[in-house]
Amino acid sequence: MADVAIPRAKPQMIEANAWTQLKHNRNWLGFWFMVPAMAFLIFFLAYPLGLGIWLSFTDTRIGRVGQFVGTENYEWLWDDSIFWLSVFNTLLYTFVASAIKFAIGLYLALLLNENMPFKAMLRAMVLIPFIVPTVLSALAFWWIFDSQFSIISWSLKHLGLINQNINFLGDTTWARICVIFANIWRGVPFVAITLLAGLQTVSPSLYEAATLDGATRWQNFRFITYPLLTPIIAVVMTFSVLFTFTDFQLIWAMTRGGPVNATHLMATLSYQRAIIAGQLGEGAAISSAMIPFLLAAIMVSWFGLQRRKWQQGENND
Amino acid sequence: MSSVQIRDVRKSFGNFEVLHGVTVPIEDGQFVVLVGPSGCGKSTLLRMLAGLENITSGTISIGDRVVNNVQPKERDIAMVFQNYALYPHMTVADNMGFSLKLRNAGSDEINKRVKRAAEILALSPLLDRYPRQLSGGQRQRVAMGRAIVRDPQVFLFDEPLSNLDAKLRVAMRTEIKELHQRLKTTTVYVTHDQIEAMTMADKIVVMHDGIVEQMGTPLELYDKPDNQFVAGFIGSPAMNFLKGHVRVNGVATFEGPNGVKLPLKTAPGASDGLPAVYGVRPEHFTIADDGAEAEIVVVEPTGSETQVFAKIGGEQVVAVFRERHQFNPGDKIRLKPDPSLVHLFDEATGKRLNA
Numbered sequence: 001m002a003d004v005a006i007p008r009a010k011p012q013m014i015e016a017n018a019w020t021q022l023k024h025n026r027n028w029l030g031f032w033f034m035v036p037a038m039a040f041l042i043f044f045l046a047y048p049l050g051l052g053i054w055l056s057f058t059d060t061r062i063g064r065v066g067q068f069v070g071t072e073n074y075e076w077l078w079d080d081s082i083f084w085l086s087v088f089n090t091l092l093y094t095f096v097a098s099a100i101k102f103a104i105g106l107y108l109a110l111l112l113n114e115n116m117p118f119k120a121m122l123r124a125m126v127l128i129p130f131i132v133p134t135v136l137s138a139l140a141f142w143w144i145f146d147s148q149f150s151i152i153s154w155s156l157k158h159l160g161l162i163n164q165n166i167n168f169l170g171d172t173t174w175a176r177i178c179v180i181f182a183n184i185w186r187g188v189p190f191v192a193i194t195l196l197a198g199l200q201t202v203s204p205s206l207y208e209a210a211t212l213d214g215a216t217r218w219q220n221f222r223f224i225t226y227p228l229l230t231p232i233i234a235v236v237m238t239f240s241v242l243f244t245f246t247d248f249q250l251i252w253a254m255t256r257g258g259p260v261n262a263t264h265l266m267a268t269l270s271y272q273r274a275i276i277a278g279q280l281g282e283g284a285a286i287s288s289a290m291i292p293f294l295l296a297a298i299m300v301s302w303f304g305l306q307r308r309k310w311q312q313g314e315n316n317d
Numbered sequence: 318m319s320s321v322q323i324r325d326v327r328k329s330f331g332n333f334e335v336l337h338g339v340t341v342p343i344e345d346g347q348f349v350v351l352v353g354p355s356g357c358g359k360s361t362l363l364r365m366l367a368g369l370e371n372i373t374s375g376t377i378s379i380g381d382r383v384v385n386n387v388q389p390k391e392r393d394i395a396m397v398f399q400n401y402a403l404y405p406h407m408t409v410a411d412n413m414g415f416s417l418k419l420r421n422a423g424s425d426e427i428n429k430r431v432k433r434a435a436e437i438l439a440l441s442p443l444l445d446r447y448p449r450q451l452s453g454g455q456r457q458r459v460a461m462g463r464a465i466v467r468d469p470q471v472f473l474f475d476e477p478l479s480n481l482d483a484k485l486r487v488a489m490r491t492e493i494k495e496l497h498q499r500l501k502t503t504t505v506y507v508t509h510d511q512i513e514a515m516t517m518a519d520k521i522v523v524m525h526d527g528i529v530e531q532m533g534t535p536l537e538l539y540d541k542p543d544n545q546f547v548a549g550f551i552g553s554p555a556m557n558f559l560k561g562h563v564r565v566n567g568v569a570t571f572e573g574p575n576g577v578k579l580p581l582k583t584a585p586g587a588s589d590g591l592p593a594v595y596g597v598r599p600e601h602f603t604i605a606d607d608g609a610e611a612e613i614v615v616v617e618p619t620g621s622e623t624q625v626f627a628k629i630g631g632e633q634v635v636a637v638f639r640e641r642h643q644f645n646p647g648d649k650i651r652l653k654p655d656p657s658l659v660h661l662f663d664e665a666t667g668k669r670l671n672a
Contacts, residue, residue: 208369209402213416213463214390223415227406 055284062278073285082261086269094244097183105191113199130189138253141182145169169255172262179263191236198232238301266290319380319470320345326375328361337527348497348504352514353524359507367396367473395464396473401456403448410444413462434466454485474506511551523547545667548596557634559595571595577609577630580656585670596660602636608653616644
């Protein structure tokens with residue numbers, strides 16, 4: 001049989017130029033997929049943050065481009081007793097409100113995790129403070145704590161417990177208590193619902209095993225619930241502390257920082273100096289002064305509460 | 318160690334009764350397996366024994382003490398859960414020592430007992446690991462270790478092997494049985510797997526729809542099932558059932574589907590023409606010239622034996638042979654049940670008819 005010569009197509013070896021290579025490069029393609037997200041982060045997060053920090057080193061005022069003045073704004077703040085009062089207020093506000101929010105939130109979460117009638121309805125009700133717009137709830141609290149029309153004063157007077165209205169938002173101590181109370185009222189649902197979600201990931205058979213091992217209800221909580229919940233607690237409390245530390249709306253709507261600056265937080269003071277008084281540079285310096293505190297809070301949760309040893313290791317499921 | 322008495326126990330969830338009066342006596346040191354299809358109430362019964370579910374009526378006693386109103390931790394029992402329920406945030410040693418810690422045992426005492434249990438279960442090198450770092454079989458052993466450190470009156474096992482792969486399941490089965498032979502602690506073991514029940518139990522309790530169908534030793538249940546349910550549930554491949562009528566014309570025979578004649582040793586105290594179910598285990602067929610004609614459908618060799626699926630009178634049956642016959646699908650063979658090993662059940666009630 002005669003061999004039939006089949007004309008074989010010669011593979012066309014195209015010398016790939018740089019552009020063609022690039023077109024087929026997966027990393028190049030991946031880069032373009034990341035661009036929208038990157039652009040978003042740069043324009044809306046990195047740029048404002050950078051601009052804010054830059055402003056804090058200038059003497060910019062509203063309507064006038066500022067000059068670079070180095071750390072002058074910070075030097076001024078260092079000697080400013082109102083600034084230091086706002087730092088104290090912010091720390092007090094954050095610690096007291098976060099601690100109480102955690103305690104009440106955990107208690108509610110444990111309660112809502114039990115089997116009880118109307119469970120779904122109660123869970124939904126807990127979320128109400130969270131869904132009401134902050135300004136709206138602040139206005140409501142403003143009325144509740146009003147010096148003349150306060151429903152609390154009215155009730156106490158009718159019960160014969162007090163003779164005259166309590167000046168809730170006019171007295172420094174009362175004003176602090178009131179804004180902290182309002183913040184707690186608003187912040188508890190977030191903590192409670194998130195911790196409840198964490199509680200529901202704990203397998204009921206662990207409690208059964210512990211009960212058979214002889215654990216009381218308290219020991220069940222102490223040795224099973226609490227350790228298994230710590231990762232969630234870490235995340236929730238980090239967020240809660242960050243939100244509380246940077247709170248602005250609630251204070252501004254209720255007290256505007258008064259009386260005598262007793263409820264001025266760093267955020268409200270910054271706004272007052274930058275926008276109301278027009279000193280953008282100084283306001284930016286106050287805002288930037290919050291960054292170390294916030295970083296410290298994040299560090300605590302990062303190092304202290306990162307993935308525990310028992311969560312690591314091979315998963316052989 | 319102690320005996321356990323379950324007397325006329327009932328359980329309702331709302332208006333729905335899931336256990337309809339269950340009585341199971343368990344002797345000291347016995348290995349009792351509760352077996353049945355899912356939903357038969359076996360796990361509920363075990364959880365009632367553990368104190369994780371309330372008892373609606375009836376009594377459960379451990380030793381001489383009625384435990385209906387005794388807290389789980391006071392019952393002196395230990396339980397191994399289906400998902401092991403190991404505490405993920407504790408090491409193996411802490412998992413095993415947890416119950417002792419709650420009892421305020423000294424750390425020397427805890428160490429000693431955990432070490433001893435770890436030796437028994439070959440867990441000594443794993444004591445510092447966390448449950449996540451263990452394989453399925455190792456977790457299973459830790460769960461057992463947690464039970465044995467306490468040296469309880471009764472061990473309860475709730476389907477402990479169902480999360481393991483087939484090979485490991487067989488190995489752990491032997492290990493649990495060996496452990497029981499060594500510790501001799503009264504054990505109640507729940508499973509839906511009749512092979513586990515057959516291989517491990519001193520006494521099997523077959524449950525179905527909230528009642529006890531039959532209890533006895535594995536071989537009693539295999540050789541003399543009380544009813545058609547037990548007959549079909551115990552044994553693999555399952556017993557063959559053929560519907561038909563008893564015929565007594567001098568010699569007792571069974572008239573199967575499409576008039577197939579099957580041998581009976583003796584007719585039960587029943588009249589001619591009684592509708593009944595003829596039961597024969599796959600290994601009780603032999604090939605004989607006077608057997609019933611069967612057409613082979615499928616042949617499945619497993620090496621040690623060959624399973625032959627064939628049709629007798631249009632009904633499919635399975636026969637198991639140790640010999641290596643050369644059969645092909647479509648072949649006609651003659652299958653003869655051993656008359657002395659045949660079971661006969663009432664068609665309506667499923668009750669056993671022959672002695």
